[in-house]
Amino acid sequence: MGDFVKDHHVPVIQVQLNLRFAPGDGLSEMAAHQKEFQLFSPKHSLKSSFALINVAPPDSKDRRGFFRYLDRLKDVGSNVEGQNGHDAVIAALKDNLESKNPMPVYFTYHVATRGNIKVEVSTSTPVVFSPVKHVTISLPTLRKD
């Protein structure tokens, strides 16, 4: 991630995303955007959807870097059969927000290994002190060393 966004800004994006998709007002708003604007759709890039909900680092250089990172997810795989990382994130968000009872979404990161860089989509209870089930989307990073 450091190649795209300064390391210390990565948690900022993670917090922004997790607040946007948090149980309650955040999730209701995202479901409404999906219903009204089809915010997450194969017709739109993840970059443009995240820009519309203003998820990006505050610094403009990092902002461009984050959007490049999102585009690069097209070049990596996912644990969803037949989908690249970029499309797997869109499909997971679209399906969840359009479902009868959307779940909150938790975004996290994992360290991938070269040759096996994947987006991982799952359902889990990622907040250790909470029983609330989330759609969990883990984005790949590479360690610099």
Place this chain on the structure above:
Amino acid sequence: MGEIHSKVRAYYSAAVERWGPTPQGVDWQSAAAQYLRFVQLLKICSFDTAFSLNDFGCGCGALLDYLALRHDSATIAYRGIDLSFAMIEAATKRWAKRRDTTFVVGSTCNGVADYSLASGVFNVRLGEPIDEWEAYVESILADLRVSSRIGFAVNFKLPLDNGPMEDNLYRTRQERWMTLCRKRLGCEVETLVGYGLREFTLLASVQT
């Protein structure tokens, strides 16, 4: 009232100076949230025929972006009004080529149109006492009424489930403002809630 106008002007001028002509520049969280509000407010308008529109608290004219996106074929004579010189300056530059479009600095609409809209103008109270802020809200609603031939639409933040209202914000329930629009302003009123934001939109049709 003049003091409130000065505070509001200073607040939004600083926001646009910091963020530029963006949703953050007019103190909205995102473009998507801003557009979701426009969807509701524009339900007062009939797009079957050409119409004129006052956009009170227009900021940098973001409503025109939305209209271009969703109602490109509609013929709308647009007039944006804002307290902030900085906002109007930015909006005038940005929309210089759009036909039938004017931007003016003002604390009232100061002109009649078929419809008037005001998005988010009641939310940021800037620490003003509630009764003074509500007097300000009333004065704006009365102005929107006399400035609208067919109807006007506004939005308000709803109260939080728990906890008091923030000093900086104004939150309210529908009843007070529905009653005012019905009884004092002589309008037929409808409110919209549950559209994904903790707020309501009040649609007021002018009785003829």
